[in-house]
Amino acid sequence: MTKSVLAVSALALCVAGAAHAGPEAEVLHWWTSGGEAKSVAVLQEEFAANGGTWTDMPVAGGGGDAAMQALRARVLSGNAPTAVQLKGPAIQEWYEEGVLADITAVAEAEGWADVLPASIAGHMQCDGTWCAAPVNVHRVDWIWANADVLEANGIAMPTTWEEFNAAAAQLQEAGIIPLAHGGQAWQDATVFEAVALGILGADGFRKAFVELDEETLTSPEMVAVFDQMRTMRGFVDPNFPGRDWNLATAMVMNGEAAFQIMGDWAKGEFLAAGKTPGEDFLCASTPGEGFLYNVDSFAMFAVDGEDKQEGQALLAELIVGENFQEVFNLNKGSIPARTDVALDAFDSCALLSAADMSASSESGSLLPSYAHGMALRGAQSGAITDVVTQHFNSDMSSEEAVQQLAAAVANSL
Amino acid sequence: MQFLERNLPKIMLAPSFLAVLIFVYGFIAWTGWVSLTRSRLLPRYDIEGFIQYERLFDSPRWDTAFGNLFLFGALFIGISMILGLVLAIFLDQNIRAEGAIRTIYLYPMALSMIVTGTAWKWILNPGLGLEAMVRRWGFEDFRFDWLVNSDMAIYTIVLAAIWQSSGFVMALFLAGLRSVDGEIIKAAQIDGIPTWRIYSAIIIPSMAPIFLSAFIVLAHLAIKSFDLVIALTGGGPGFATDLPATYMFSMAFSRGDIGQAASSAMVMMGVVFAIVVPYLYSELRAKND
Numbered sequence: 001m002t003k004s005v006l007a008v009s010a011l012a013l014c015v016a017g018a019a020h021a022g023p024e025a026e027v028l029h030w031w032t033s034g035g036e037a038k039s040v041a042v043l044q045e046e047f048a049a050n051g052g053t054w055t056d057m058p059v060a061g062g063g064g065d066a067a068m069q070a071l072r073a074r075v076l077s078g079n080a081p082t083a084v085q086l087k088g089p090a091i092q093e094w095y096e097e098g099v100l101a102d103i104t105a106v107a108e109a110e111g112w113a114d115v116l117p118a119s120i121a122g123h124m125q126c127d128g129t130w131c132a133a134p135v136n137v138h139r140v141d142w143i144w145a146n147a148d149v150l151e152a153n154g155i156a157m158p159t160t161w162e163e164f165n166a167a168a169a170q171l172q173e174a175g176i177i178p179l180a181h182g183g184q185a186w187q188d189a190t191v192f193e194a195v196a197l198g199i200l201g202a203d204g205f206r207k208a209f210v211e212l213d214e215e216t217l218t219s220p221e222m223v224a225v226f227d228q229m230r231t232m233r234g235f236v237d238p239n240f241p242g243r244d245w246n247l248a249t250a251m252v253m254n255g256e257a258a259f260q261i262m263g264d265w266a267k268g269e270f271l272a273a274g275k276t277p278g279e280d281f282l283c284a285s286t287p288g289e290g291f292l293y294n295v296d297s298f299a300m301f302a303v304d305g306e307d308k309q310e311g312q313a314l315l316a317e318l319i320v321g322e323n324f325q326e327v328f329n330l331n332k333g334s335i336p337a338r339t340d341v342a343l344d345a346f347d348s349c350a351l352l353s354a355a356d357m358s359a360s361s362e363s364g365s366l367l368p369s370y371a372h373g374m375a376l377r378g379a380q381s382g383a384i385t386d387v388v389t390q391h392f393n394s395d396m397s398s399e400e401a402v403q404q405l406a407a408a409v410a411n412s413l
Numbered sequence: 414m415q416f417l418e419r420n421l422p423k424i425m426l427a428p429s430f431l432a433v434l435i436f437v438y439g440f441i442a443w444t445g446w447v448s449l450t451r452s453r454l455l456p457r458y459d460i461e462g463f464i465q466y467e468r469l470f471d472s473p474r475w476d477t478a479f480g481n482l483f484l485f486g487a488l489f490i491g492i493s494m495i496l497g498l499v500l501a502i503f504l505d506q507n508i509r510a511e512g513a514i515r516t517i518y519l520y521p522m523a524l525s526m527i528v529t530g531t532a533w534k535w536i537l538n539p540g541l542g543l544e545a546m547v548r549r550w551g552f553e554d555f556r557f558d559w560l561v562n563s564d565m566a567i568y569t570i571v572l573a574a575i576w577q578s579s580g581f582v583m584a585l586f587l588a589g590l591r592s593v594d595g596e597i598i599k600a601a602q603i604d605g606i607p608t609w610r611i612y613s614a615i616i617i618p619s620m621a622p623i624f625l626s627a628f629i630v631l632a633h634l635a636i637k638s639f640d641l642v643i644a645l646t647g648g649g650p651g652f653a654t655d656l657p658a659t660y661m662f663s664m665a666f667s668r669g670d671i672g673q674a675a676s677s678a679m680v681m682m683g684v685v686f687a688i689v690v691p692y693l694y695s696e697l698r699a700k701n702d
Contacts, residue, residue: 006654052677065666065667068666068669069666072454075455076455090669093453093454093669094454098456099453103504183561183649183650184647184649185649185652238539238540238558238561239538239539239541239561240541240561241560241561241646241649241650242534242560242561242647242649242650267518300569364515377453377669378455378667378668378669378670379668379669379670379673381671382663382667383667386473386474388650389650389651389652390473390474390651390652391650391651392651393650393651393653394563394564394650394651394653404473406470407471408473411468411471411472412468
């Protein structure tokens with residue numbers, strides 16, 4: 001008897017659920033590792049608290065390659081997810097395929113244009129309409145250091161590349177690996193773009209890696225960038241090829257190495273090991289003016305059905321909402337994309353990042369990271385990375401690298 | 414009923430024939446089509462000519478990958494066959510514990526390439542494996558850094574692949590050696606012919622078909638090598654150990670350049686055809702004669 005009552009009430013619940021169709025969202029993302037999964041769960045809870053039904057679609061693996069594969073299959077079969085973790089020019093690429101939705105109504109109601117830095121807002125717009133919602137801002141051009149090692153050797157955080165080279169030579173003499181680095185193509189590219197920003201300056205960087213201006217790509221300054229990369233090659237240990245970035249971070253943590261050039265996800269590793277910024281480890285922007293950002297965002301795909309569209313609007317509103325921006329970024333180690341969030345709970349590195357972002361946004365040196373797929377489409381950024389990693393891992397001359405760079409970029413268009 | 418009887422084999426074969434027609438030849442044709450377009454993120458179908466092939470052969474990374482295929486293929490197939498043959502001949506000398514030794518040599522074949530690649534990555538890592546071990550024994554100047562040296566890294570892949578496959582080749586050859594008629598060998602021994610002559614003039618020539626099968630098996634392993642490279646070097650340092658398969662994968666799945674991936678896949682297929690077609694041709698001709 002009780003069984004049948006239960007069954008009937010369960011049935012009734014199902015019917016009620018089907019009749020009342022609240023906002024629905026299916027979200028494709030690859031935030032599956034510990035801290036990231038926790039961050040996305042925040043959004044999930046908030047969505048449920050607003051009466052929505054969240055269908056999670058995490059696809060792990062390959063830094064998003066596997067997720068993109070799943071997305072391609074879904075789009076080709078005419079059944080796109082509501083929202084997809086996408087970033088940079090990839091959003092525009094999907095827009096050109098004609099599959100993105102227009103969420104301008106939400107964006108205008110929430111006043112996104114006033115709270116997001118202009119260059120970041122630009123990535124979220126497709127031909128003047130809003131089509132994506134930004135989640136966070138990672139800064140790429142960071143240099144991390146072990147505070148004790150620097151103190152023991154009487155070294156200050158370098159503010160020019162010459163200072164960096166001098167400090168590195170001194171550390172090498174003392175038997176410490178100056179630069180912790182992992183020889184994977186994207187890590188080579190990360191160091192390269194930090195060096196390029198420092199030597200080319202913000203305008204030169206924009207010309208070279210956003211506009212692909214051939215004159216800048218083959219300029220003597222670009223030769224100097226590769227020369228500095230050759231110098232840095234001497235500062236890494238012989239064992240670097242294939243090393244993962246977090247192992248390189250661990251080398252800085254335990255004092256085996258002094259510096260690492262890596263985005264602010266490295267901070268997460270330091271914090272997870274119980275280190276304090278400013279005491280155990282130091283953070284600073286790499287030498288030179290500017291700010292290279294890597295913005296995670298959710299692109300909104302065109303979906304049918306009122307409940308799904310309602311879900312999409314709710315999701316977009318929550319993603320850029322102050323609460324989620326704060327909680328998510330505290331978990332992930334990045335800073336909020338909107339500039340009006342109170343930063344009291346954030347650490348000193350994040351505060352520095354936020355201050356630099358505002359300053360750079362005003363001076364026009366807030367630039368997209370090429371190494372993390374914010375500045376260029378896959379084919380072009382891949383072609384540049386091929387040359388960078390080939391140069392770093394062989395004895396190619398800087399002049400030859402510059403020529404190959406121009407040829408590879410032309411070939412990839 | 415009679416119709417059914419006459420056509421039953423055809424009816425039974427039809428579904429698999431259809432499946433092969435669509436999923437093998439149909440998709441080859443589709444890839445060929447896409448390789449002639451400017452497809453990026455999603456396939457497009459407006460034919461633009463041979464632009465993707467021009468881009469492919471202009472790309473230094475493809476040059477490296479394609480060159481590596483031949484270097485890796487030649488060394489891997491050649492050394493595996495020689496080593497397999499030598500091991501098989503040694504094992505053929507009626508030695509003690511042959512079964513146990515044979516199993517040991519054959520065992521690497523039971524591992525997947527990912528495991529082989531990961532194990533060798535640790536063994537060859539200069540700071541962790543062989544080099545570090547010998548240095549700790551006191552030979553401070555010992556160097557074995559092939560894995561991290563972009564000129565030598567491709568040879569580490571050859572090394573691991575040979576380790577994996579030579580035991581299998583040995584088993585093939587051992588079966589071949591055992592199948593040679595014992596009477597002929599005894600007759601040769603009675604005539605006082607030295608053992609090495611028995612092998613080089615009688616046994617090995619009579620094993621020609623085994624050589625061919627071993628070659629075909631190893632050649633297709635070489636061309637489709639992918640997981641070993643991913644596990645051992647990830648294509649690095651730089652892209653020094655890229656092979657066509659890894660090139661195609663990165664173009665299709667991480668660069669959003671489907672046109673490039675399709676054209677490289679077509680070139681890979683051309684290489685496979687260049688090896689397989691003469692083989693099929695000689696096989697079919699032998700049957701028709």
